[in-house]
Amino acid sequence: MKHTRLHGRHTTLGARMADFAGWDMPIQYPKGIVFEHLATRKTAGLFDVSHMGRFRVKGERAIDFLQRFLTNNVLNLSPGNSHYTILANPQGGAIDDAYLYQLDVSDYVLVVNASNAQKDVEYLHSQVSAFTGVTLEDISESMAMIALQGPQSEALLENLLEAGALPPKRRNALNRATLCGAHAIVARTGYTGEPICFEVFIAAEAVEALWDALLDGGAEPVGLGARDTLRLEAGLPLYGHEFGIGPEDAEIAALACPVAQYAVSFDENKGNYVGKEALLRQAEARKRYAAGDFSQMRDLPWVIRPFRLIDNGIARAKTVVYDTDKPVGYV
Structure with a gap:
C-alpha cells in the first residue's frame, strides 16, 4: 500500500490504519470517531488528505482544455478562487467529482478523489495533446495536502503565518502564504460543511512540520471515519456512493445528486463540453x-x-x- 508523508505521524498517534483506495490511511485515532467529529464542529479538526490526486494544468489554452472536460464554467473563476466541478462522461455520469483551484492566469490545480486519481490522470493525459501548449502534471507526490476545519481553524493558522495572508473571508477563496518556513497555498475549502474551513497545499517535505505545529496549537487529528460522518451530516456526496455505479450496477446520473447542480454550468459562454x-x-x-x-x-x-x-x-x-x-x- 502507498503511504502519505504523514504516515509515521498517524502510527505514532496510535491511529487505526486501513486500506483506502490503495493507501494505508488513518480510520480513527484512540479518542474515537465521535470525539473527532465533535472536535471538528467545536474546535478544529486536522485531516491528512494527501492521498487525493492533485494535477497541475498550465498553458495559454488551459482554460479551453478545462472547459471541455469539466462541467463547471472556468470563466467564472479568477486567480485566487476555486469551485466544485465534475469530470463527466458522454452519458452524463460522473467519472469523478473534483475541485478546481485557479492559482494564476493559465495556472490551475485540479484535486480529485484518491480512488479515481489514476484513471482521471490517464483520461486527461489522453486528451491534452489536442490543446497545444497545455501541460498536465501529476503533483500528488511533490505537493502534500492537509485540511483544517472548524471554529478555531483560522486562529490556529494565523498563529503560524510568517508571510503572505490567509484568503479573504469568503468560501472558495485562496491565497499564498508562508507557514512554518514553507510556501503554501491556503484555500477556504473543505469536506465537512464547516463555515470556517481550510485546505493547505504545501511541499511534501514541509508537511510534517506544519502538521506538528497545528497539533501543538490545539487541533485534533481526524481520520477517515469522522470525515465520512462529517460529510454525511453536511449532505456532501462521496464518489462510489452518491456518484458512480449504483446498487443495481447502473451508473448514477450526475444530477441525481442535489449538490451536483453547483458543479454543472449551462452558461452560454461555457460552450460545449463532454x-x-x-x-x-x-x-x-x-x-x-x-x-x-x-x-x-x-x-x-x-x-x-x-x-x-x-x-x-x-x-x-x-x-x-x-x-x-x-x-x-x-x-
Whole structure:
C-alpha cells in the first residue's frame, strides 16, 4: 500500500490504519470517531488528505482544455478562487467529482478523489495533446495536502503565518502564504460543511512540520471515519456512493445528486463540453419531477434524497429503503 508523508505521524498517534483506495490511511485515532467529529464542529479538526490526486494544468489554452472536460464554467473563476466541478462522461455520469483551484492566469490545480486519481490522470493525459501548449502534471507526490476545519481553524493558522495572508473571508477563496518556513497555498475549502474551513497545499517535505505545529496549537487529528460522518451530516456526496455505479450496477446520473447542480454550468459562454447534452436532459427531468411529471424518468431514473431512521440502527450501503412495505430505493 502507498503511504502519505504523514504516515509515521498517524502510527505514532496510535491511529487505526486501513486500506483506502490503495493507501494505508488513518480510520480513527484512540479518542474515537465521535470525539473527532465533535472536535471538528467545536474546535478544529486536522485531516491528512494527501492521498487525493492533485494535477497541475498550465498553458495559454488551459482554460479551453478545462472547459471541455469539466462541467463547471472556468470563466467564472479568477486567480485566487476555486469551485466544485465534475469530470463527466458522454452519458452524463460522473467519472469523478473534483475541485478546481485557479492559482494564476493559465495556472490551475485540479484535486480529485484518491480512488479515481489514476484513471482521471490517464483520461486527461489522453486528451491534452489536442490543446497545444497545455501541460498536465501529476503533483500528488511533490505537493502534500492537509485540511483544517472548524471554529478555531483560522486562529490556529494565523498563529503560524510568517508571510503572505490567509484568503479573504469568503468560501472558495485562496491565497499564498508562508507557514512554518514553507510556501503554501491556503484555500477556504473543505469536506465537512464547516463555515470556517481550510485546505493547505504545501511541499511534501514541509508537511510534517506544519502538521506538528497545528497539533501543538490545539487541533485534533481526524481520520477517515469522522470525515465520512462529517460529510454525511453536511449532505456532501462521496464518489462510489452518491456518484458512480449504483446498487443495481447502473451508473448514477450526475444530477441525481442535489449538490451536483453547483458543479454543472449551462452558461452560454461555457460552450460545449463532454456530457453536456445528457446533463441538459437530466436538468429538464429534475424540473419535471418538481411539477409531478415523471415522463423523463429514462434520463434521470434515480434522485438522491436524505431520509431519517425511525428507530435505532445503521443504514448501511445498498440496504433497501421502504415506504411502509413498498421498496422505494437504496441507501
